[in-house]
Amino acid sequence: MTIMQSFTELVHQRQQRESAKRNRPVESEVTKLDVRNLNFFYGEKQALFDVSMTVAERAVTAFIGPSGCGKSTFLRALNRMNDIIEGAHHNGTVLLEGQEIYAPDVDVVSLRKRVGMVFQKSTPFPKSIFDNVAYGPKIAGQRNHKGLSEIVEQSLKRAALWDEVKDRLQDSALALSGGQQQRLCIARALATNPDVLLMDEPASALDPASTSRVEDLIFELKQNYTIVIVTHNMQQAARISDWTAFFYQGYLIEKDHTQKLFTTPKKKQTEDYITGRFG
């Protein structure tokens, strides 16, 4: 054992002892999503083990953890994106504003309108910029061109892309840069006026400048939306989120205020992961 390893072990023992002596109060929050005892399976293989967590409204919650820890599975469980995977099943409850999203009478399309998703790789349709953003509202029944134009403009403005594309809305979305395409996907997700925005590593394929724009955008969006983000970039989680949850081997190890989790994590596994001692 090196000097530094023994130092860390020792600090952890002392910290646990001292924090056990002084119970710290938990701050109150308005809960948007309430997940209770969620177990998730891909066929025989269990990917999530008894995960319970609340997601605060109008805040950014980041999920971190090594590859295969279950963070993306958990994220996708929040808008039933895993339903399309053959053999996937679960038990436990996922409540969106108190309503079970896996209840038999829930319309999945309506659910995904309320809980939008942005993926790691930007996935614009091979259509115009306008049509990409208007796609969701059109499916939802919005046919009026003036109404659609308003939605497109508002969504692009919220995604901080309007000024860059307002003069070329009919150009192909595929002609945009990587960073612009990702913001277009965010605009597309916003067009259906969701309550919650799920983001699966939204900036991992972007250069530093585009990453910074997407991070600024996430900060802006949390004024109106509940945002849940999966990221491999811990500095990014530390920068943009209010809450951070650490997953490991399918278990939720710890969730806390981001500042607290990155300065004084309660669990040793969290400490070891975020300081790069494993994972």
Next chain:
Amino acid sequence: MSTHLTRDLGVLHRNLLSMCATVEELVHKAVDELADPNIDRAKELAKQDDEVDRFDVSIEEECLKILALHQPVAIDLRRITTVMKISGELERVADISVHIAERACALVNQPGIEVSEKLQEMASRAVEMLHKAIDAYVGLDSQLARNIVESDNAVDELNREIISELMDTMQQHPELIEPAISLFSATRHIERVADHATNIAEDVVYLVEGEIIRHRAHFR
């Protein structure tokens, strides 16, 4: 943790321990000067203070390098910020030690004034606090650190009593005003050593428990 970060943190730790040892020696010698002042020895102490200044700068540079290159979090972040702060506190203690020795030397060739037992007691308490604060850092002992914070009150009380006695001496023996002012100044410096030891102890509590206890009394 990357090998680079492990190595850099190890170097940092060793440098801070060397700085601690130098400052402890310095403050011990400075306090001893009060009983037996010697101008040549005081000059030597000033040289030793230069060494502490170099430690302070190199530790700060090392910390900044680690922050920029490794972007540490959790225990590593607390450790680096604590090392930076402790280094600053030690640098001030070294400066103060030189001032104490200078004040002691100012007593040479002055009309006789007794260095009270209380001042000796206060000096040994302040030095002990510093010694224990360093022990608390090395042993990651936050309970010891909290005890040190509490013990500062006793030093403050002694400080008030000594100042009051010196004021009386100056009123009753105007011919002793000059040496009394030197002792007055030395007393204040010793009290500051105890304050810096307290700050180090508070930093150790943050390092170990992640809790900032500084200025706690003012927020209650």
